[in-house]
Amino acid sequence: MYRLLAALLGLLAFSMPLRAQEAGRLLEYERVSAAGLPDQRLSIWLPPGYDADDQRYPVLYMHDGHNLFDLKNSNFNKIWAADKAMLSAVKSGKVEPHIIVGIWAPGSDRYRQYLPRSAYDAASGTLRTRMDQTANGEVVSDLYLAWIIGPLKSWVDSSFRTRAGRDDTAIVGSSMGGLMSCYAFLEAPQVFGRAGCVSSHWPAIDPRVVEGEDRGVRDLWDAWFAARLGQPDGRRVWLDHGTATLDAYYAPYQQVIDARFAALGWQKGRDWESKVYQGAEHEENAWAARLPEIFGWLLAED
Structure with missing residues (x-):
């Protein structure tokens, strides 16, 4: 309880409006x-109409929040334009407006x-050693996930008009x-x-050094999904990759993972989707180009 309270106070103490937009508020x-x-940092987008009505909204959590909305915050002067992608998906009539919680990368x-x-x-073996070298510290994704589903989600659901259930909560990231x-x-x-698992970095380390051990890495992901995926039960997953730059390494891994989804009875096009974008590179402009399509499928109302 103390940690939860401290986290919430930290959120409240440093909150500030960034700007008002005709197409939503950031x-x-x-x-x-x-x-x-x-320390974490958030950019939260409220859809148009949020301040003028009393309806509740589904929530989309996204990683690399600094690269989602505003060029001045971005790493490479490129953004996903997640707000514009959401507006495009909503305009299609298939998707409800979502609150987007962008969590900056540390x-x-x-x-x-x-x-x-x-x-x-x-x-294990060389792969584990390479992971340790790349991480340069303790792997803390378990703590990150616990924070998202605990203190962060509790604060978001209490501070904004959300629909907090599983079917109204999504998470998306790239690489x-x-x-x-x-x-x-x-x-x-x-x-x-x-x-939404976009251009997921299945090699897990530099793909040029994993060559020769890639079968072991593919087996690792296959076993990982096999042990945890379960039945769809109304859930939905988007997977994709391009074919250029870093994405050029991903196809062999994605094919194994796709086969596992199918083997577990997930129906492609309904429960999961996996797409290849010819010529698409591993960068924000490529992800921005397909994000309306991703949102249009992943977040569509049942």
């Missing part, structure tokens, strides 16, 4: 304390915060954030009814 929350983690700690702890624990989104979906199925 809020920023700085230096958010989270037990066992580097700089150099990003890898150890996003690498799924249960997959890390299952790794290592794609791994983290799948991790959250598998480890907290009671919380997340939707997950």
Whole structure:
């Protein structure tokens, strides 16, 4: 209880409005304390009409929040334009407006915060050694997930007009954030009814050094999904990758994972989707280009 209260007070103490938009309102929350983690930061988008009505909204949590909305916050002067993608999906008539909670990546700690702890624990040999070298510290994705589904979600649901149930709660990320989104979906199925795993970095480390051991990495992910995925039960997952730059390495892993979904009885097009975008690179502009499609399928009303 004390940790929860401290986390909530941290959120409240550093909240401030960033700007008002005709197409929604963006809020920023700085230096958010989270037990066992580097300080976190949030950018939260409220859809148009939020301030003028009393309806409740589903919630979408997204990683790498600094790259979602505002170019001045982005790493590479590129953004997902998640607010515009949401507006496009809503305009289609298939998707309800969602509150978007963008969780910023903690700089150099990003890898150890996003690498799924249960997959890390299952790794061995050279792969585990490479993971340790890349993480340069304790892997804390289990603590990150506990914070999201505990203090953060509790604060979001109490501070905004949300619909807090599983079927109204989604999580989306790319690259290592794609791994983290799948991790959250598998480890907290009671919380997340939707997950978008975009250009997920299945090699887990530099794919150039994993070559020769890639069969072992594919087996690791296959066993990981086999042990945790379960039955759809109304849930939905989006998986994808491009074919250029870093995404060019992903197809062999994605094919194994796709086969596991099918083997467990998930129906493609209804329960899960897996797409390949020819020529698409591993970068924010490519993800922004397909995000309306992702939202349109993943968040569509049943």
